[in-house]
Amino acid sequence: MTTNCDEHPLTEGTAQALGEYMHGEPWVDMPEDTRLAYREHAAIFLAAFQGTGLQVHNTTNQAEAHPPIQRWSVETHDPAADEWIPGTPHRNRHHAVKRYEALTEQRPRWTDGTPVKRRIVREATQYSVEEQQ
Known part of the structure; x- marks a missing residue:
């Protein structure tokens, strides 16, 4: 399945959380090709929610510095x-x-x-x- 990683606004945050949990190192320390792979996984994951009635909310705090x-x-x-x-x-x-x-x-x-x-x-x-x- 090919996805556009920019389709969903939560893709980057989801990819970061998934990558840090699975890879065991900070997002910024991962090679770009590894981060791209996690973005792909996040896009697929988030696309699975579309049409299911489940709600995915953006919980990012706008005042969050990092x-x-x-x-x-x-x-x-x-x-x-x-x-x-x-x-x-x-x-x-x-x-x-x-x-x-x-x-x-x-x-x-x-x-x-x-x-x-x-x-x-x-x-x-x-x-x-x-x-x-």
């Missing part, structure tokens, strides 16, 4: 300090889950035999344009 950023990390609870220690951030949840599973398998207990507590945390950053006074 797309939101989401990162996931595995935090470890330090019982001596009684606080959660952050881990390395990952650009998609899948990588954080794999890291969580690997850490749990490799190091399930502290040296004194106490089970290690871990959790997956999502950080979401949103950029907005402030009104000038």
Whole structure:
């Protein structure tokens, strides 16, 4: 199926969300041919909604300066300090889950035999344009 990527106003945002989720890296870091492929997939996806009665709404905030950023990390609870220690951030949840599973398998207990507590945390950053006074 051939589609025109510019047919639907949501194609770029949908492509970006799909690409970052599936590819695991920021949209701006992807090669242009990869971004084009995700635009094609988004156009096909959005075209499937036409004529179904389902509504696709543009939820882009006009005051949004940049797309939101989401990162996931595995935090470890330090019982001596009684606080959660952050881990390395990952650009998609899948990588954080794999890291969580690997850490749990490799190091399930502290040296004194106490089970290690871990959790997956999502950080979401949103950029907005402030009104000038």
